[in-house]
Amino acid sequence: MSLLLQLRIADACRAGAAVVLGVVGLMPLCASADSTADDKTSHTLPKPTGPVILVVDGAIERTNFPGEARFDMQMIENLPAHTISTTTSVTDGVQKFDGVRLQDLMDSVGPTGKKVVASALNDYRVNIPIADFADYGVLLATKMSGERLQPNDKGPLWIIYPRDDYNRLMDIRYDVRWVWQLKRLTVE
Ligand SMILES: Nc1nc2c(c(=O)[nH]1)N[C@H]1C(S)=C(S)[C@@H](COP(=O)(O)O)O[C@H]1N2
Numbered sequence: 079m080s081l082l083l084q085l086r087i088a089d090a091c092r093a094g095a096a097v098v099l100g101v102v103g104l105m106p107l108c109a110s111a112d113s114t115a116d117d118k119t120s121h122t123l124p125k126p127t128g129p130v131i132l133v134v135d136g137a138i139e140r141t142n143f144p145g146e147a148r149f150d151m152q153m154i155e156n157l158p159a160h161t162i163s164t165t166t167s168v169t170d171g172v173q174k175f176d177g178v179r180l181q182d183l184m185d186s187v188g189p190t191g192k193k194v195v196a197s198a199l200n201d202y203r204v205n206i207p208i209a210d211f212a213d214y215g216v217l218l219a220t221k222m223s224g225e226r227l228q229p230n231d232k233g234p235l236w237i238i239y240p241r242d243d244y245n246r247l248m249d250i251r252y253d254v255r256w257v258w259q260l261k262r263l264t265v266e
């Protein structure tokens with residue numbers, strides 16, 4: 079369906095034209111046009127009340143400041159909690175990481191691009207395909223072994239892949255995506 083036609087149908091729906099005209103064929107179109115409109119407006123992003131620890135910008139649909147979505151720890155921890163236990167390339171043995179799924183964080187801002195440029199406090203930056211987040215349940219970790227990640231030691235946010243669960247993740251191409259001291263995700 080053309081965008082113009084969709085817009086006209088949405089307008090007609092808002093005006094209640096479908097009900098007035100009683101055009102049976104138009105009713106299902108109204109239902110879908112309405113739910114699309116609701117999807118964009120119903121999840122608004124709250125504003126941070128504490129220190130901002132992560133900014134998501136670029137190609138996103140929902141923001142809480144001009145052009146960007148700012149997150150404090152509380153906003154991040156309001157997302158569903160998840161855990162990954164895995165070896166890493168920089169620690170001894172298996173570590174338990176707590177945090178939230180990057181897919182859930184992305185869903186909260188509505189990305190319209192296919193990758194993120196992840197950048198860190200030390201200005202390290204790397205491209206990550208957004209598909210990774212759903213494919214592997216990639217974690218935005220806030221804790222390791224039950225302790226909050228500190229900014230002087232990989233914190234406050236560290237991207238964690240479940241490398242022990244997928245052979246293909248035990249690879250330098252994925253190791254570079256484990257961004258520690260994450261501060262910004264730019265969707266492109
Ligand atoms: N913030 C930040 N994250 C980073 C890096 C970095 O320099 N800074 N190096 C990356 C690279 S190149 C690898 S291989 C893994 C492991 O990093 P490390 O062994 O330097 O800790 O973390 C990645 N994440």
Ligand SMILES: [Mo]
Nearest residue numbers: 250253254255
């Ligand atoms: Mo590396």
